[in-house]
Amino acid sequence: MSEQEIQFLPYEEALKIVAAIQEEEDIERANKRILTVYNHDDREVCWFDYDQLMEELSDDGKAPDKEKVQNYILHHIPTWALDI
Numbered sequence: 309m310s311e312q313e314i315q316f317l318p319y320e321e322a323l324k325i326v327a328a329i330q331e332e333e334d335i336e337r338a339n340k341r342i343l344t345v346y347n348h349d350d351r352e353v354c355w356f357d358y359d360q361l362m363e364e365l366s367d368d369g370k371a372p373d374k375e376k377v378q379n380y381i382l383h384h385i386p387t388w389a390l391d392i
Contacts, residue, residue: 315387322385329381331358345381345389353389356381 317325327348334340341358365372365380 316383317385317387317389319383322382322389325353325389326382326385329378343377343381345385347389347392351392353392354386356384 316322325347326345327350328346330344330346332342332344334342343356343358343361345353345355347353361377361380362371365376
């Protein structure tokens with residue numbers, strides 16, 4: 309396994325640590341949005357590029373619904389999130 313391969317938590321484990329997913333402005337890039345994942349201690353766990361995720365999850369040019377985005381994120385929480 310290379311250093312660049314990211315391991316993800318099982319969905320059930322991610323459900324236990326994720327308290328909220330918030331769409332926010334990227335403070336480092338103007339006019340960009342991110343989806344920030346918070347744990348139950350209101351600490352940032354990780355984030356996803358909004359535009360990239362919407363493009364990846366869109367069907368025939370239609371924006372994905374909220375449930376599809378949440379499910380994707382919950383299946384892609386890195387294992388290192390447990391250390392936060």
